[in-house]
Each structure stands twice: as C-alpha cells, then as structure tokens.
Amino acid sequence: MVKINTAMRGKLIVFEGLDRAGKSTQCERLVKRLQNEGHTVKHMRFPDRTTPIGQMIDNYLRGQSQQEDHVIHLLFSANRWEAAESIRTAIKSGTTVIIDRYYYSGIVYSAAKNNPTLSLDWARHPEIGLPRPDACIFLDLAAAEAARRGGYGEERYEKREMQDRVRELFARLQKLGSPDKDGFFQVEAGAPVDEVEAAILGIVKRVFERVDADGAPLR
Ligand code: T5A
Ligand code: NA
Known part of the structure; x- marks a missing residue:
C-alpha cells in the first residue's frame, strides 16, 4: 500500500495525543504494517x-x-536530545522512524502546569534543533472518553483537569503555527481501532509520497 523506494531517505512520523488516546496501539500497528510491506522501520x-x-x-x-517543573521539563527534552543523532542516522540510511510521543507532548504537558515562568513559548526553546517530523499524527480524544479507557489514573498527569488543559494547549500549539504546521494531521481517536488505523494509513501514504517527491533532507 505504501510504496517503497529504497533510494529515498526514511521518514520521521510521530504520534501525539492525550494519555490513553491510542498512540501505542496505533504505533505498533503502523510499524508492523510498514515492516510487512518491506520497509525498514x-x-x-x-x-x-x-x-x-x-x-x-x-x-x-x-x-x-x-x-521542580523546569527541571523535569529539561529532563524530558534531554531524553530526546540523547536520541537525536540516532534518529538522524536512521533516517539517512533509509530507515523510517515511528515515535510514540515527541516534543509536542514535551511542550504541552509542561505548559499545562500553569507555572507562571513556564509558558508555552519558554517550553519550546529546549526542543529547537531536534529532528523535525515529516508528520505529526495527533490522536484527538475528549479527556472524558480517555478516562473510560483502561488503566487511567495511575501516573502523575492522569488527572481530568490536567488532561483538559493539555488538550486545549495542543489545539493552541497547532493554531499558533508550530514550526511543523504543515505536517500536523488530526485523527478522531474515539472511533474503533480499525477505523483509526485506516485513517492513519491514508495519511502515512500521502506523507511518503510527499517526502519522496520533494526529495528534501530531514530538517
Ligand atoms: N510527557 C511525555 C511529558 O510530560 N513530557 C514529555 O516530553 C513526554 C514525551 C507518559 C507521560 O509523560 C508525559 C505525557 C504522559 O502523561 P507515556 O509513557 O506515553 O507518557 O504514557 P501514556 O501516554 O499515558 O500512554 P498510554 O499508554 O496511556 O496512552 P496511549 O499509548 O495513547 O494509549 P494505548 O494505545 O495504550 O491505549 C490505551 C487503552 O485504550 C485502548 C487500548 O486497548 C488500551 O486499553 N484503546 C482503545 N479503545 C477503544 N477504541 C480505540 N480506538 C482504542 N485505541 C486504544
Ligand atoms: Na503509550
């Protein structure tokens, strides 16, 4: 379904969304699907x-x-920076990289804490220079719906008010014109798993075609 062109670089596709939106479920499906089609992932x-x-x-x-809020923010960012070189190397060698959460989460969850010295803008800065995704697939789900899914409420940010602010901030980040605005795709994640997967495959196919036609290196 998604055509392979081995002369081309790999693609960088990230999944974002609230806790329990189905990111891990859909990442696993996409990785298997692409591998079955012969892609290196x-x-x-x-x-x-x-x-x-x-x-x-x-x-x-x-x-x-x-x-401290700024400290944990910088640790999340550092955790991406320690992987940055391996992502670039993989993409260059033709491997497609699929990531479950990336710097969008990093920015939004920290800003959702309402710390007066930790704005959305402040939170963006440590992320600048990380490999830029070809596509960010945002799985959109109302926080109330997410809360009905398994295992909710075990970790620090899994509280209703926090999740409502996170959802609002994801929307604001998108509207404010994130640097990757063009590659931001929203998918309705409340649908059955197979339907969500079909919507994602359609997006991924277009992203592969766009990147291959464009021929530009990863930013
Ligand atoms: N964080 C993260 C930051 O603050 N800063 C950062 O920089 C980063 C990277 C941990 C926390 O860290 C924060 C954000 C998070 O609060 P995590 O390890 O990714 O992040 O943990 P979660 O996002 O909480 O991962 P989850 O596993 O909870 O959510 P997923 O991956 O979105 O959901 P998934 O696929 O595991 O599915 C959850 C449940 O729903 C079902 C699944 O079977 C499962 O039971 N499900 C569906 N049910 C009905 N319909 C569908 N379409 C479904 N899809 C899945
Ligand atoms: Na997950």
Whole structure:
C-alpha cells in the first residue's frame, strides 16, 4: 500500500495525543504494517525510560520522586536530545522512524502546569534543533472518553483537569503555527481501532509520497 523506494531517505512520523488516546496501539500497528510491506522501520517512544535520564523521568511520573517543573521539563527534552543523532542516522540510511510521543507532548504537558515562568513559548526553546517530523499524527480524544479507557489514573498527569488543559494547549500549539504546521494531521481517536488505523494509513501514504517527491533532507 505504501510504496517503497529504497533510494529515498526514511521518514520521521510521530504520534501525539492525550494519555490513553491510542498512540501505542496505533504505533505498533503502523510499524508492523510498514515492516510487512518491506520497509525498514525503527520504533521509538518518549520518554525512553531505559536511559539514566529516562529512569529519573519514570520515577517522577510514578510519583516516586519530586522534580521542580523546569527541571523535569529539561529532563524530558534531554531524553530526546540523547536520541537525536540516532534518529538522524536512521533516517539517512533509509530507515523510517515511528515515535510514540515527541516534543509536542514535551511542550504541552509542561505548559499545562500553569507555572507562571513556564509558558508555552519558554517550553519550546529546549526542543529547537531536534529532528523535525515529516508528520505529526495527533490522536484527538475528549479527556472524558480517555478516562473510560483502561488503566487511567495511575501516573502523575492522569488527572481530568490536567488532561483538559493539555488538550486545549495542543489545539493552541497547532493554531499558533508550530514550526511543523504543515505536517500536523488530526485523527478522531474515539472511533474503533480499525477505523483509526485506516485513517492513519491514508495519511502515512500521502506523507511518503510527499517526502519522496520533494526529495528534501530531514530538517
Ligand atoms: N510527557 C511525555 C511529558 O510530560 N513530557 C514529555 O516530553 C513526554 C514525551 C507518559 C507521560 O509523560 C508525559 C505525557 C504522559 O502523561 P507515556 O509513557 O506515553 O507518557 O504514557 P501514556 O501516554 O499515558 O500512554 P498510554 O499508554 O496511556 O496512552 P496511549 O499509548 O495513547 O494509549 P494505548 O494505545 O495504550 O491505549 C490505551 C487503552 O485504550 C485502548 C487500548 O486497548 C488500551 O486499553 N484503546 C482503545 N479503545 C477503544 N477504541 C480505540 N480506538 C482504542 N485505541 C486504544
Ligand atoms: Na503509550
């Protein structure tokens, strides 16, 4: 379905959305689908809880440690920077990289805390220079709907008011003209899994075609 052109660079596609929007479910499906079609695919997620920085983030999210708001923001960002070179290398070698959450989450969740010195704009700065996605697929789901899905409420940000602010800020980030505005695709995530997957495949196909036709390197 998604044509392979081995002479071309890989594509960088990230999934975003609220907690429980279905990002991991859809990332796994997309990775398998592309692999079955013969693409080389690298599947990543942020936070990457396996690195020393990622372990600090994991402790924080599980409520086992405290971090000052700016400090945890910078740790989330650092956790992406430590992977930046490997993402660029993969893309150059023709590997498509699919990521479960990226800097959009980084910016929005920190800004949703309403800390007076941690604005959306402040939060963007440490992310500037990271590999820019060819597409950000935003799985949109009302917070009330997300709360009805399994396992909700176990981690630090999984509270209704926080999720409502996060959803609002994702919308604002998109409207304010994020640097990747053109590559921002919203998908209605309340639909059955197969329908959400079909919508995503349509987007991914267009992104592959656009990037291959354009021939520009990853920014
Ligand atoms: N964070 C993250 C920051 O603050 N800054 C950052 O820089 C970054 C990167 C952890 C937290 O860290 C924050 C954001 C988060 O609060 P995480 O590890 O990605 O981030 O954890 P979650 O987003 O909480 O991951 P979840 O696993 O909760 O959400 P997913 O991946 O969106 O949802 P998924 O696929 O696991 O599905 C959840 C449930 O819904 C069902 C699934 O079967 C599952 O039970 N489901 C559906 N049900 C009905 N219809 C559908 N279409 C469904 N799709 C999935
Ligand atoms: Na997830």
